[in-house]
Amino acid sequence: MSAQKGLNLTLKVWRQKNDKENGQMETYQVSDISTDSSFLEMMDILNEQLIAEGKDPVAFDHDCREGICGSCSMYINGEAHGPGREITTCQLHMREFEDGQTIYIEPWRAKAFPVIKDLVVDRSAFDRVMAAGGFVSVNTSGNTQDANSIPIPKADADKAFDAATCIGCGACVASCKNASAMLFVSAKVSQFALLPQGQVEAAERVQNMVKVMDEEGFGNCSNTGACEVECPKGISLENIARMNREYLSASVSSQDS
């Protein structure tokens, strides 16, 4: 492991009491931050400091702290999850920063993700898009056919897996100038579009998911690709193309229904 150094940093953090009140940036100093610490560990240290001073600690979402649960969501120096490709905030380490640096920390900004407090936003719109069709309608109480009776070409299974690795963090929405959720929705649509399971409801799925996505207030996709650049799991824009194809074909084939 790299040699440990202590960093002194100035933090500009978005503080907002709740969804009704206006927020503002506050300035804090932290010192002797180990370069081996993660960004969230640095936030823990800031919070311990604030508690000791009798102040309200900064609320932020986090849980697994190993880059898979998709909870941690912050804009760091103008980038979703901060500098570095294909990482979440919990995987961002302080060795990426320099002594004396000023760091700006803000919540995701999107109409469909209202701020709950400080850096915490409400991403339940994603759950509602999922409930509109992000599943295969199979009875979960057993009696399904043997798993190997559905052979799937390895290349398709691998592509479906790549799409399925989306962690639903919302960095795609936060990075998009239109706050579009196309990358998130297309990842789920792609997973099922590439697999034989659930094909029978493919048309209905894509139409319902897109409909709810629009109703939730996410914007449109204008193919600038910021979502792909900031996606911690490297979900590809190819999925958006696949979803558009699925949507078009569903619209054509369901004209008479």
Next chain:
Amino acid sequence: MTTLNSKIPKGPIADKWTNHKNNIKLVNPANKRSIDVIVVGTGLAGGSAAATLAELGYNVKAFCYQDSPRRAHSIAAQGGINAAKNYQGDGDSTYRLFYDTVKGGDYRSREANVHRLAEVSTNIIDQCVAQGVPFARDYGGLLDNRSFGGVQVSRTFYAKGQTGQQLLLGCYSAMSRQIGKGKIKMYNRHEMMDVVVVDGKARGIIARNLVNGEIERHSAHAVVIASGGYGNVFFLSTNAMGSNVSAGWKVHKKGAYFANPCYTQIHPTCIPQHGDQQSKLTLMSESLRNDGRIWVPAKKEDAEAVRAGKLKPTDIKEEDRDYYLERRYPSFGNLVPRDVASRAAKERCDEGFGVGTNETGEAVYLDFSAAITRYGQEQANIQGLHDASAQKIQELGTDIIEKKYGNLFQMYEKITADNPYKTPMKIYPAVHYTMGGVWVDYDLMTTIPGCYAIGEANFSDHGANRLGASALMQGLADGYFVLPYTIGDYLADDIRTGPISTDLPEFDKAENSVKKSIDFFINNNGTKSVDHFHKRLGKVMWNKVGMARNEKGLKEAIAEIKEIREEFWKEVRVPGTADSMNPELEKAGRVADFLELGELFARDALEREESCGGHFREEHRTEEGEAVRDDENFTHVSAWEYKGEPSDAVLHKEALNYENIELKTRSYK
């Protein structure tokens, strides 16, 4: 007093589950519509249970503290899920999975439960594939398998190093379907604060809305606890930051026995701790042990030079390396079970051969160079490159390793800034999974009628040690295939009950006590943060109740935990208010529970005068340092009854009867 009746069905082991299913009461579909079930926790166990109960027709209310059920910590499981499919034709069977699990658990699990788990394991794979879970496939389009520790067959199904994620998303999608239909009412960002017991039966919960702080009453005909494990009692563990024992502990305080709290799995392959600012440890999947070789320098002076930064691992010659697992356990080698591998690593580090940078030298190497060369040579042969250079072989081999474990290697590099393709990974054991939990009978019901516990929250299937890739199996088995059947037997008596009122005095009482505790935290104005106490508790737990325990240390731990607890109630400071989002307030309640559980944990470890699985008492070991079990006196489950202070808890014993598998000394040599 409740009697400890495991309700194991009679008859031959292979027929118990089938016979039981044929004989338990059913609830007809029309009546299910008038029955409500609460599920607390929406990981693999709770999520699959909620989806299936809703599918069957019950009205489900599901609760999770995260902002979405998709974030439960089951998502972080990496390696895979076992199932006795025998697709590989390497001799696997239900019996072998049953046998390996009972032996792997050091003969401290319940035979009937484990056999059922092995039986339903094959259904899980079918179910998940039908849901569109993208498991790894071979080139013929069929499912692929790999091996895990403690096992000599390939029965582990996987989705790269993200199996837990894919299984959880599968179960979240099944839940989403029921949420869309309105059959599951989902309460995100809600925490269960207490269980409500009416006329001796679990009839609801008190929950706190974590966004606005409102205290809510929710009633139901049955309550299912699926809140995971309590490894965070150690502060540093591989558990998610929010993972807590509170739901299990609250039902324990209301009458559910808590079983085997001292059984905690220490996972051998985690990234070592880097310093005092660390909040959590990160696991490296056990699947890496399929190809990684574990070693330390054979000479102390080399280990010292490595620790001082004067030697690199690659400088140490092959003959100067001690592949201690292969040396000590030739038939299982690097794939010995987790408890064995963890203790062996600790033993080498304690002897001064560790390669960590911290003062204790706590790390060993997990080395892929041999595998890279082996795969590279194989690829060179396949491609007809008979004179391939060493560098070309390295490239080809690295490519194969990247395909198998790429995301894990990337994760390691992000955390440590070391490239594991070029230099061996450093690993050390860490707290991972708790095999103890709320005591349940064969139907997964606790000692409170109508209160169930499933997945990691219960105790029954893993014994004193859990084999890899079996937690996901148990979570989904309980949720998809066991509870949905067994709960009907209880609910059949409730078809005429009608809705349960939340105006009952029991709800008033529970709500008042929750409010009182919250008021205390907000108004205490102490001097120390919640984390301050949690870290102190964690240090005591790791040093004295961790990988090795002895009588003296455990007695000290019990006294120290008590002191920390007393100080906590005097000195804890919780900023902010109760009527808004307040993560410190959430933590305070959870740490209060850990401070009680920790003491019971140590007491349970003190009581168990033997070494078994994840519980290693230094007084009970062979000269070579292997665990010595005492079957005569300890072939039982220790189930604790709450009586106030942890020191007043009363021990009940459930005898474990091994009728199908002979109790033998566990050997992996």
